[in-house]
Amino acid sequence: MHEVTLRPPAPNDVLKTRDIRKAYGKGQSRFEALKGVSLAVAQGESLAIVGKSGSGKSTLMHLLALLDSPDSGELLVGDSDASTLSVHQVNRLRNEDFGFVFQQFFLIPNASVLENVTLPLKIAGVDRRERTERGMAALRQLELEDKAKNKATNLSGGQKQRVVIARALVNNPKVIFADEPTGNLDTATGSLVEDILFDLNRELGITLVIVTHDVELAERCDRRVFIRDGNLQPDGHHVTEEEFADPANGPAGSEVQS
Ligand SMILES: Nc1ncnc2c1ncn2[C@@H]1O[C@H](COP(=O)(O)OP(=O)(O)OP(=O)(O)O)[C@@H](O)[C@H]1O
């Protein structure tokens, strides 16, 4: 496939891919989910990745977030080629520089809200006192201070999503990756969650990479890239409402396992 350059790479890019490909399965069941994607994400921007169900959005985000590796092509994190990083370096990047707001990244049900939120700090070896301080600060930002001691299961859907955001930002990440962050929420709660993400982007300069079917959410981002059958469409591609969402494919985030 031809390579599409969405915009020229710039010095302040936090993530860059060149012609990355990813296939799942083998033999007859082999499926090419990404067919050569070149994309640059600038520091401090909010980027929406949009496209129909099955087009490769989550696959692309997993590669960008170093949760999976491409079969071929280049992925740069800052100036480092991701394929040259050690397991330890990748873990550190994921834990300290990235925050995740994925529906399938479940909370630990029987742990408290505070324990869930401070998990990345625990992994990073931060002592208990500082963990509690920073965890409570994150919960305060999300107006969940009073739920700190609750079990994570005993929360509403919107509250759970806010706990996931609190956990994503507890380490002061440079980039937050969000996969259908509002997919399972009612309109009012969804827009609250959106407001929080965009406040973090504006006030703290956290880069946002958001996968969404939601036209309005995509419109709020600085930039949108559209993916179709594993290929990115060039900048300036006019995205129709039908291209955002295909109701026949079920609701956004419908792949969520329980
Ligand atoms: N682990 C896997 N094994 C085999 N095929 C997979 C796997 N993960 C994804 N795929 C396939 O790769 C394609 C892209 O999947 P992906 O999850 O990236 O789509 P998506 O754009 O995020 O869709 P949705 O909007 O439904 O979440 C799909 O056709 C999917 O069936």
Ligand SMILES: [Mg+2]
């Ligand atoms: Mg997906």
